[in-house]
Amino acid sequence: MSEQIDALKALIDKASRITVFTGAGISTESGIPDFRGPNGIWKKITPIEFQDFVASEDVRRKSWAGRFKGESKIDGAEPNKGHLAVARLVSTGKTQQIITQNIDGLHQKAGVPDAQVIELHGNAQYAKCLDCGLRHEFEEFRAAFLMEDIVPVCRECGGIVKSATISFGQPMPEEAMERAQNATMDCDMFLVMGSSLQVVPAAYFPQIASQNGAKLVIINNEETGLDDLADLVINEPIGVTLEAAVGLD
Numbered sequence: 001m002s003e004q005i006d007a008l009k010a011l012i013d014k015a016s017r018i019t020v021f022t023g024a025g026i027s028t029e030s031g032i033p034d035f036r037g038p039n040g041i042w043k044k045i046t047p048i049e050f051q052d053f054v055a056s057e058d059v060r061r062k063s064w065a066g067r068f069k070g071e072s073k074i075d076g077a078e079p080n081k082g083h084l085a086v087a088r089l090v091s092t093g094k095t096q097q098i099i100t101q102n103i104d105g106l107h108q109k110a111g112v113p114d115a116q117v118i119e120l121h122g123n124a125q126y127a128k129c130l131d132c133g134l135r136h137e138f139e140e141f142r143a144a145f146l147m148e149d150i151v152p153v154c155r156e157c158g159g160i161v162k163s164a165t166i167s168f169g170q171p172m173p174e175e176a177m178e179r180a181q182n183a184t185m186d187c188d189m190f191l192v193m194g195s196s197l198q199v200v201p202a203a204y205f206p207q208i209a210s211q212n213g214a215k216l217v218i219i220n221n222e223e224t225g226l227d228d229l230a231d232l233v234i235n236e237p238i239g240v241t242l243e244a245a246v247g248l249d
């Protein structure tokens with residue numbers, strides 16, 4: 001382990017523009033389960049597809065029940081060592097952009113400015129109208145849903161409202177994809193943490209960075225499909241690894 005930490009430190013020292021790319025694995029140490037790791041939530045539930053959500057009020061009701069009656073692990077979660085170390089990479093100027101597949105807002109909660117976090121899969125802390133895009137807070141809907149079984153619709157246009165995350169089958173957000181592409185091309189090191197790299201198009205970014213000449217580093221508990229491309233792979237927990245290599249903010 002210490003040799004790998006030294007190798008990581010050396011790569012970070014040498015780099016001047018490190019684009020960080022995070023997946024659900026960086027947030028498991030904050031108590032939020034990942035999808036595909038050994039304790040992933042997909043071992044227990046099946047995700048709702050976008051088309052089904054749009055097509056059926058029953059599916060929407062089921063989805064809202066999950067939010068309002070289930071326990072969201074994201075509400076109340078706090079950033080962990082991994083997020084704090086990433087915040088330090090940003091505050092010291094080594095990192096300009098973080099591309100994240102996460103929807104938990106923990107990079108921002110760790111102190112990274114909104115403008116430096118690119119959320120590829122949206123954000124689970126608020127909702128949006130699928131027709132006019134208007135933002136809604138969950139609290140607007142909670143009581144009516146729980147007490148009168150009213151499935152949320154837009155207060156402006158009556159359209160379908162959905163949490164502001166990108167579901168399977170839903171188009172990727174164009175602006176975030178463009179920013180992520182730019183951050184991928186404009187770096188000399190691309191640091192992947194806590195992603196199984198199985199979700200595309202997100203998983204294309206590390207490939208593109210590497211082909212463009214950036215050093216590729218992957219920190220993940222288990223193997224990923226891109227390990228062969230990487231300049232350094234560390235199969236250890238993110239928190240202790242980054243704390244040792246970067247320190248915490």
Ligand code: NAD
Nearest residue numbers: 023024025034035036037102103104194195196221237238
């Ligand atoms: P994933 O679940 O497919 O993979 C996570 C990877 O992280 C696994 O390989 C796992 O072994 C590893 N891992 C878990 N904890 C770790 C730790 N402490 N240290 C090192 N490695 C660790 O995640 P993904 O690639 O991000 O894809 C999942 C999709 O699910 C994303 O698109 C994301 O939108 C969504 N998701 C988000 C959250 C969140 O916001 N926190 C949680 C679950 C799922």
Ligand code: ZN
Nearest residue numbers: 129132154157
């Ligand atoms: Zn609307």
